Amino acid sequence: xxxxxxxxxxxxxxxxxxxxxxxxxxxxxxxxxxxxxxxxxxxxxxxxxxxxxxxxxxxxxxxxxxxxxxxxxxxxxxxxxxxxxxxxxxxxxxxxxxxxxxxxxxxxxxxxxxxxxxxxxxxxxxxxxxxxxxxxxxxxxxxxxxxxxxxxxxxxxxxxxxxxxxxxxxxxxxxxxxxxxxxxxxxxxxxxxxxxxxxxxxxxxxxxxxxxxxxxxxxxxxxxxxxxxxxxxxxxxxxxxxxxxxxxxxxxxxxxxxxxxxxxxxxxxxxxxxxxxxxxxxxxxxxxxxxxxxxxxxxxxxxxxxxxxxxxxxxxxxxxxxxxxxxxxxxxxxxxxxxxxxxxxxxxxxxxxxxxxxxxxxxxxxxxxxxxxxxxxxxxxxxxxxxxxxxxxxxxxxxxxxxxxxxxxxxxxxxxxxxxxxxxxxxxxxxxxxxxxxxxxxxxxxxxxxxxx
Amino acid sequence: xxxxxxxxxxxxxxxxxxxxxxxxxxxxxxxxxxxxxxxxxxxxxxxxxxxxxxxxxxxxxxxxxxxxxxxxxxxxxxxxxxxxxxxxxxxxxxxxxxxxxxxxxxxxxxxxxxxxxxxxxxxxxxxxxxxxxxxxxxxxxxxxxxxxxxxxxxxxxxxxxxxxxxxxxxxxxxxxxxxxxxxxxxxxxxxxxxxxxxxxxxxxxxxxxxxxxxxxxxxxxxxxxxxxxxxxxxxxxxxxxxxxxxxxxxxxxxxxxxxxxxxxxxxxxxxxxxxxxxxxxxxxxxxxxxxxxxxxxxxxxxxxxxxxxxxxxxxxxxxxxxxxxxxxxxxxxxxxxxxxxxxxxxxxxxxxxxxxxxxxxxxxxxxxxxxxxxxxxxxxxxxxxxxxxxxxxxxxxxxxxxxxxxxxxxxxxxxxxxxxxxxxxxxxxxxxxxxxxxxxxxxxxxxxxxxxx
Numbered sequence: 015x016x017x018x019x020x021x022x023x024x025x026x027x028x029x030x031x032x033x034x035x036x037x038x039x040x041x042x043x044x045x046x047x048x049x050x051x052x053x054x055x056x057x058x059x060x061x062x063x064x065x066x067x068x069x070x071x072x073x074x075x076x077x078x079x080x081x082x083x084x085x086x087x088x089x090x091x092x093x094x095x096x097x098x099x100x101x102x103x104x105x106x107x108x109x110x111x112x113x114x115x116x117x118x119x120x121x122x123x124x125x126x127x128x129x130x131x132x133x134x135x136x137x138x139x140x141x142x143x144x145x146x147x148x149x150x151x152x153x154x155x156x157x158x159x160x161x162x163x164x165x166x167x168x169x170x171x172x173x174x175x176x177x178x179x180x181x182x183x184x185x186x187x188x189x190x191x192x193x194x195x196x197x198x199x200x201x202x203x204x205x206x207x208x209x210x211x212x213x214x215x216x217x218x219x220x221x222x223x224x225x226x227x228x229x230x231x232x233x234x235x236x237x238x239x240x241x242x243x244x245x246x247x248x249x250x251x252x253x254x255x256x257x258x259x260x261x262x263x264x265x266x267x268x269x270x271x272x273x274x275x276x277x278x279x280x281x282x283x284x285x286x287x288x289x290x291x292x293x294x295x296x297x298x299x300x301x302x303x304x305x306x307x308x309x310x311x312x313x314x315x316x317x318x319x320x321x322x323x324x325x326x327x328x329x330x331x332x333x334x335x336x337x338x339x340x341x342x343x344x345x346x347x348x349x350x351x352x353x354x355x356x357x358x359x360x361x362x363x364x365x366x367x368x369x370x371x372x373x374x375x376x377x378x379x380x381x382x383x384x385x386x387x388x389x390x391x392x393x394x395x396x397x398x399x400x401x402x403x404x405x406x407x408x409x410x411x412x413x414x415x416x417x418x419x420x421x422x423x424x425x426x427x428x429x430x431x432x433x434x435x436x437x438x439x440x441x442x443x444x445x446x447x448x449x450x451x452x453x454x455x456x457x458x459x460x461x462x463x464x465x466x467x
Numbered sequence: 468x469x470x471x472x473x474x475x476x477x478x479x480x481x482x483x484x485x486x487x488x489x490x491x492x493x494x495x496x497x498x499x500x501x502x503x504x505x506x507x508x509x510x511x512x513x514x515x516x517x518x519x520x521x522x523x524x525x526x527x528x529x530x531x532x533x534x535x536x537x538x539x540x541x542x543x544x545x546x547x548x549x550x551x552x553x554x555x556x557x558x559x560x561x562x563x564x565x566x567x568x569x570x571x572x573x574x575x576x577x578x579x580x581x582x583x584x585x586x587x588x589x590x591x592x593x594x595x596x597x598x599x600x601x602x603x604x605x606x607x608x609x610x611x612x613x614x615x616x617x618x619x620x621x622x623x624x625x626x627x628x629x630x631x632x633x634x635x636x637x638x639x640x641x642x643x644x645x646x647x648x649x650x651x652x653x654x655x656x657x658x659x660x661x662x663x664x665x666x667x668x669x670x671x672x673x674x675x676x677x678x679x680x681x682x683x684x685x686x687x688x689x690x691x692x693x694x695x696x697x698x699x700x701x702x703x704x705x706x707x708x709x710x711x712x713x714x715x716x717x718x719x720x721x722x723x724x725x726x727x728x729x730x731x732x733x734x735x736x737x738x739x740x741x742x743x744x745x746x747x748x749x750x751x752x753x754x755x756x757x758x759x760x761x762x763x764x765x766x767x768x769x770x771x772x773x774x775x776x777x778x779x780x781x782x783x784x785x786x787x788x789x790x791x792x793x794x795x796x797x798x799x800x801x802x803x804x805x806x807x808x809x810x811x812x813x814x815x816x817x818x819x820x821x822x823x824x825x826x827x828x829x830x831x832x833x834x835x836x837x838x839x840x841x842x843x844x845x846x847x848x849x850x851x852x853x854x855x856x857x858x859x860x861x862x863x864x865x866x867x868x869x870x871x872x873x874x875x876x877x878x879x880x881x882x883x884x885x886x887x888x889x890x891x892x893x894x895x896x897x898x899x900x901x902x903x904x905x906x907x908x909x910x911x912x913x914x915x916x917x918x919x920x
Contacts, residue, residue, distance in 0.1 A: 226793075244693055305684050308683060313689035313693070315783070319768035
């Protein structure tokens with residue numbers, strides 16, 4: 015079948031595929047509260063089955079249901095899709111121009127919670143399979159859908175699921191959940207994500223808050239926390255924990271050269287966010303390199319004492335902070351946690367307790383992987399422009415389960431655009447990107463075997 | 468009149484004087500909310516007039532009413548009392564064993580908001596005057612009552628009042644609002660208070676909160692604030708601002724020797740508050756010296772980003788903190804503010820804004836002042852034990868208006884005890900201390916002229 019014929023077919027089914035999206039968006043599925051999770055898992059399984067993809071719902075991993083869909087096409091190549099059916103809470107509701115759990119079309123855009131993250135991608139991928147079954151009567155590859163329901167709360171049981179069902183999960187390549195077209199309309203393909211270690215630190219002082227005149231004598235836990243934090247990070251953003259960089263894999267030329275193809279405006283944080291100060295003064299390609307390839311530590315939150323209006327003279331009894339460490343390939347969260355523990359001990363801050371909230375390692379697929387070529391070259395055809403390869407996303411996600419635990423090449427691409435407002439009110443995708451995303455995934459399924467064998 | 472006769476008279480009027488206290492406590496007067504302020508000012512003026520003290524209510528300073536009471540006895544000596552009729556909010560209400568605005572007697576103690584801070588002292592001082600008018604038909608000194616209504620909110624207009632009415636305010640000595648008997652039952656006499664400079668610092672980052680993956684590039688205002696705070700204070704509590712100590716008056720031997728008479732258990736913060744770490748490792752007399760004679764800087768509050776349960780990966784757009792500097796004699800709050808401003812500039816933190824919330828200097832009366840001897844020696848007689856002289860209180864108060872602006876010697880003593888719970892639920896005084904406090908002030912009025920001339 016000619017590519018043009020497939021693409022025309024997909025366009026002719028536009029209403030059907032928008033219907034897939036509508037069904038998914040209109041079923042709330044907020045993992046933070048549990049709202050609609052069970053119903054949405056069933057909804058996803060039903061949709062898969064309707065299209066002709068055998069679907070099972072798994073619960074034995076102990077978390078929200080995982081929907082696993084499969085077409086055993088007896089083909090030589092197997093493609094897996096990783097997605098999540100859960101969404102962020104819709105709040106603040108008053109900022110939405112149309113109800114968050116109604117799919118609303120305005121000016122070529124499709125609004126609703128999950129439209130971009132991640133139901134638009136689920137719908138596009140199911141639609142891609144549907145288009146192939148419609149036109150070819152089969153998929154040219156074996157297809158697997160791994161669709162979890164806890165991504166927005168940190169995927170706490172995904173690794174467990176993959177351990178229990180590793181037999182199901184063989185594939186030659188995996189397309190990860192998200193992606194977008196950049197400001198030049200080029201589709202972005204991520205070759206990995208960063209890892210994360212999220213910790214809480216709490217400094218303990220007197221048994222109760224005291225009048226602040228005692229601050230001459232009783233050490234203030236807020237000062238202790240400030241002192242400890244100051245030992246963790248240098249002014250230029252360098253992390254000062256012994257051994258923190260020991261396992262960091264220095265990015266090779268092949269990875270670094272990818273940065274040359276990325277629009278520096280993507281990290282023009284003054285233009286994007288009005289940010290006056292950059293970490294270590296980095297701008298342009300240095301900033302891109304830091305954003306995509308280097309670890310960092312961030313204060314997500316800090317609190318102690320009186321924080322209301324006006325003055326209150328208080329010596330707080332507790333001070334606490336939340337930090338995230340963004341990790342790069344080969345750094346292991348537990349190892350970094352131990353090193354932080356040692357750092358705290360070494361600097362004499364035993365009055366400060368440390369608690370690990372979550373952690374997982376980074377993931378990366380080599381730029382010369384045949385799977386990367388397959389995804390990139392089919393993107394070029396489907397979108398009609400050159401894709402741009404990012405050596406990694408700036409954010410984190412449990413992609414390591416695919417790349418490190420299962421050993422499957424994995425890249426991320428999807429139907430978003432710079433205005434998609436994922437996690438925010440008025441989340442949306444453009445209809446044209448949704449259709450292009452369907453074409454891309456359908457073409458990938460047709461051509462994948464050419465790259466692998 | 469023999470002292471014993473006066474004291475017996477005071478004891479015989481116990482019910483009358485408890486009635487003064489009851490009237491004052493049962494009139495709420497919360498300056499933080501304004502509740503009952505006007506009514507309480509009138510109540511205080513009425514009580515003064517009833518006893519025979521001419522009273523006026525002043526409003527021309529623009530704050531809560533000041534009640535000024537006076538007896539022109541045509542005596543050679545003039546004694547002033549500084550007090551405040553406003554109280555702290557009574558919350559949390561559910562922690563009170565009896566209603567906060569009802570005077571409740573239990574086990575020799577008198578419970579109610581303001582019993583210790585500061586209505587017990589107002590009542591005792593009015594009662595002292597009453598006892599003299601009753602027994603002598605006059606007071607042996609001219610008497611002035613300066614009773615303001617904004618002490619619990621930082622006395623913002625007291626200096627203005629004193630400027631406008633300096634002609635009213637001449638005195639040979641002033642007894643400040645508060646005091647207590649220590650654990651050995653010795654009445655404490657403070658020769659001063661510390662000053663204060665209270666500031667807010669706010670660090671500014673991107674225009675909005677960002678996903679924390681941007682922390683590799685966009686500087687985090689919480690890190691900036693941590694870095695700045697770290698430059699302000701050394702590990703041992705030393706303040707690292709250029710010139711901060713320039714005007715600090717090194718305490719002389721006479722002041723330092725007062726520390727030898729103070730029970731070290733008063734600063735045993737491990738015993739008192741379960742505090743494991745002291746500033747600079749100071750304990751015992753070193754801790755006492757720091758608490759009473761040295762400046763300090765304290766983090767009253769700090770906040771940035773997400774501080775709820777669990778994890779949220781956010782790069783906050785703002786971070787702020789509230790600091791108080793406790794000042795000692797000769798340090799001027801405005802001068803310290805300018806030095807802090809220069810410090811911020813010098814260290815390159817121009818992205819951090821600085822705002823002064825309040826400030827006033829310290830106050831101190833020399834230990835060899837005849838007025839100190841008068842208060843101390845009459846205390847010995849009235850309480851029957853040796854008083855203990857503190858070179859300063861650890862806290863701050865606008866006593867400088869008396870000592871620095873009006874040039875009047877001023878010490879603080881009063882009817883509290885270590886369990887008085889000022890500012891807390893179940894605030895109380897002991898009836899015996901209330902009576903002893905009346906005796907002390909009556910005797911002071913009788914004997915003051917012996918010390919001054």
